[in-house]
Amino acid sequence: MRSLVLSLALLVLGGCMNVSDMGDGVQYHMSDAGLLDHSETRRSMSLRLQPDSFIYIGQGAFMPPGGSYPRPNVVAEVAFKGFVEYFPMVRRARGPLGLEQALEEARSVGAHYLLYTRFAKADDRIGNGDEWYDEQAVDRLGIDTGTIQLMLIETSTRYLIDTTTIRSRGGLLTFHDNKPEDLLGPPLEDYARSLLGMSR
Template sequence: MRSLVLLLASLTLSGCMTVSDMAEGTRYQMSDAGLLDHSDTRRTASIRIQPDSFVFIAQGAFVPPGSAYPRPNVVAEEAFNGFVEYFPMVRRARKPEGLEQAMSEARAAGAHYLLYCRFAAADDRIGNADEWTDQQALDRVGLDSGVIQIMLIETSTQYLIDTARIRSRGGLLTFHDNKPEDLIARPLAQYARGLLGMGDQ
């Protein structure tokens, strides 16, 4: 009788969640436990912008301290890939630029907002045999991590309407052959959804 009650309770509770919700919950728990890639986004404002807004994306020329050297303009490229799915009018700078240059280019393009981002920190750990051959340091084996800083600026007033800090780290099951720049696509797409007021999907 007791097992029948437990079976009925579990069937009732399983009817409350869809399979995709259970899969997303499992992915979140595994990333939080360190098995999969994990990111944490901290925004200063919970502002939303219109879906028809024209967003110009640029990356600063700042190179993060340390031995990691992410490819130039990688944050702008990944942000563009994440934003283009949700905003029909998106453009990005072809190369890293200073803030003033990016602002003038965004205004010349007629953009409503400038999304200015940079890699603030990157730690590229040993994740494959080639990297081990190059470095041969046991303390360098492990999970990659990185920090991205984002500013969302209104081009007409040059008013800073939002800033965000995205901290990401690799997972035990996904660290092979990864670089810090491989960890930023998902959180940047989540940031784009957050600007529209959409939850994680």
């Protein structure tokens, strides 16, 4: 009798919502509870760009505090991967640049916008046996966190279109072998979609 009631309840719930919506809901609640990776994005403005906008992506040479040393151009690399699906005309700098140099390079290739990024904070906690062997500190066990900052600048006028802060943290089920830079992909892709006015 109990299995019949459960089956009927699942059928009723299944009729109300499709499988992808149920999956999104479960993922949202699990990340909010700290089991999966989670990120929070705060934008200063919600302006939209045209899909044919030419965006040049650069990263500052700033090394984040927090005892972690991510690859020097990793934010620009991950942002490029997230943006290229939504903005066909996108390029990135080969290495870290100062803001003036990034603007100059963006103008020289004819880009409409410069997306200037930096890793503001990174905390790479112990997440595998090798890291434990290196550090052997119980207070360093745990979940990685990171904060990146983005500035979207119109190259012709130097007008600041948008400033964004993305805070990310790992999850209890996903922290093994992760680093703060491994958390950047999904929120940067979401940011690219938001610039086009697209929801997830």
